Amino acid sequence: MTPAEEAVAWAHRREWAALIAATVRITRDLDLAEECVQDAYIAALDDWERGGVPERPGAWLTVAARRNALRALRRADTLRSKLHLLVEPEEAGPVAYDDRLRLVFLCCHPALTPEGRVALTLRLVSGVATPDIASTFLVSEPAMAARITRAKKRIAAAGIPFRMPAPAEPPAALDAVLNVIYLTFLGVACGARAVRHEPGSRSWSGTCLSRAWSEVRTTRRYLPAVLTVPLRGHDGLRVWPAGIQRL
Incomplete structure (x- = not known):
């Protein structure tokens, strides 16, 4: 270990509890205090390596942790004052x-x-x-x-x-989402043609096979109840032969 690393390790053993206690007085938050103290030790590793170990390592760390805490509190105050501009209120209701x-x-x-x-x-x-x-x-x-x-x-x-x-809003937002989903799915369907140009591409083949199987399951899903077949009994060649054979 370098002298700086040894000094930081020693200060950690000796000063940690005191630093946490002093910083909690400022932050009133244990998690934030611990984070500020940890950052102070990290800064000490770099600073002491370059400029030498200070005469009073504990005092140096106390000042560094205090500065970190005050900086964090200022950020939190700014965030609280601007939060209403950044976050929309959650909708009322049980759905998460x-x-x-x-x-x-x-x-x-x-x-x-x-x-x-x-x-x-x-x-x-x-x-x-x-x-x-x-x-x-x-x-x-x-x-x-x-x-x-x-x-x-x-x-x-x-x-x-x-x-x-919101439920009372016009359906334009949902319609836009559904259109994007459809266009994305359509893009996968059109991409099946690329398999013929890249017959060795496993990624393309796998994607198109997934699409084909999805079509098979969709077809089965809308068959009369008396004709419903369990998933393990599906025969894609019988349900959608043209699509499967193209792949």
């Missing part, structure tokens, strides 16, 4: 929506262009890389990156909230 669903509605907001909705959903919700989205839209990567950026800026400029639409 997944944040991912809120993200879908945000990306598919009617204020965005249809192309922007699809591109933003693919990027943020599905995690598709921008080059892959660009190839799907048959545009260049810079053009697609600019389209996604414009959609994000539109959300910020319009103040579109990160929330679920």
